[in-house]
Amino acid sequence: GESVGLHLPTLSVQEGDNSIINCAYSNSASDYFIWYKQESGKGPQFIIDIRSNMDKRQGQRVTVLLNKTVKHLSLQIAATQPGDSAVYFCAEKREYNNNDMRFGAGTRLTVKP
Amino acid sequence: SQTIHQWPATLVQPVGSPLSLECTVEGTSNPNLYWYRQAAGRGLQLLFYSVGIGQISSEVPQNLSASRPQDRQFILSSKKLLLSDSGFYLCAWSVSTGKFSRFNSPLHFGNGTRLTVT
Numbered sequence: 001g002e003s004v005g006l007h008l009p010t011l012s013v014q015e016g017d018n019s020i021i022n023c024a025y026s027n028s029a030s031d032y033f034i035w036y037k038q039e040s041g042k043g044p045q046f047i048i049d050i051r052s053n054m055d056k057r058q059g060q061r062v063t064v065l066l067n068k069t070v071k072h073l074s075l076q077i078a079a080t081q082p083g084d085s086a087v088y089f090c091a092e093k094r095e096y097n098n099n100d101m102r103f104g105a106g107t108r109l110t111v112k113p
Numbered sequence: 114s115q116t117i118h119q120w121p122a123t124l125v126q127p128v129g130s131p132l133s134l135e136c137t138v139e140g141t142s143n144p145n146l147y148w149y150r151q152a153a154g155r156g157l158q159l160l161f162y163s164v165g166i167g168q169i170s171s172e173v174p175q176n177l178s179a180s181r182p183q184d185r186q187f188i189l190s191s192k193k194l195l196l197s198d199s200g201f202y203l204c205a206w207s208v209s210t211g212k213f214s215r216f217n218s219p220l221h222f223g224n225g226t227r228l229t230v231t
Contacts, residue, residue: 031217032217034219034220036222041224041225041227042224042225043119043203043205043222043223043224043225044157044203044222045222046219046220046221049217049219051217089156091220093217101159101220102156103156103157104156105155105156106156
């Protein structure tokens, strides 16, 4: 499954499929980006980060892609599992201001068995 | 390893009552500390951050205040709660990097406090 455009509130995918969650950021001066996963009733959990001097970074089953030209960030989850069901949101940090991190509203990922 | 604790997990308070939410971090020294509020279906709003004991920066004018009496302790308070203070409050820490440092550190969050003001 794939979400397009700015934040879609929900994304539903079949277990085992790949998921793509998109995020558009606002400030071309942002130099550091993070993806978080938030399960119901819990705090956000760090998934993966990427600096603006990179365009791709891979973790365990997750890949983050950064397109600075169009100010777009995506999170790809391979072989999505039921435990991946959560709200995912991106965060951007403004260059030279480590205390200014801005968060998106999030996308709710639902994994169907 | 570093851990962050927030309490209580849930809280129901009447309008006009005081508030004190506490957050402590273990396993690190001199962290940056943050209080965020998360409204349903919305992103996180930064309320306060602290780069050291007694150093508090406020991001939005509001009915709340924060204090950092010890290196790894961060407290969110109010003298008189309003209905609009209801929400999910999150404490977070990051490695202290200096505001203009090129070193980047993600924020690590606690499990939050669900506050309902009635």
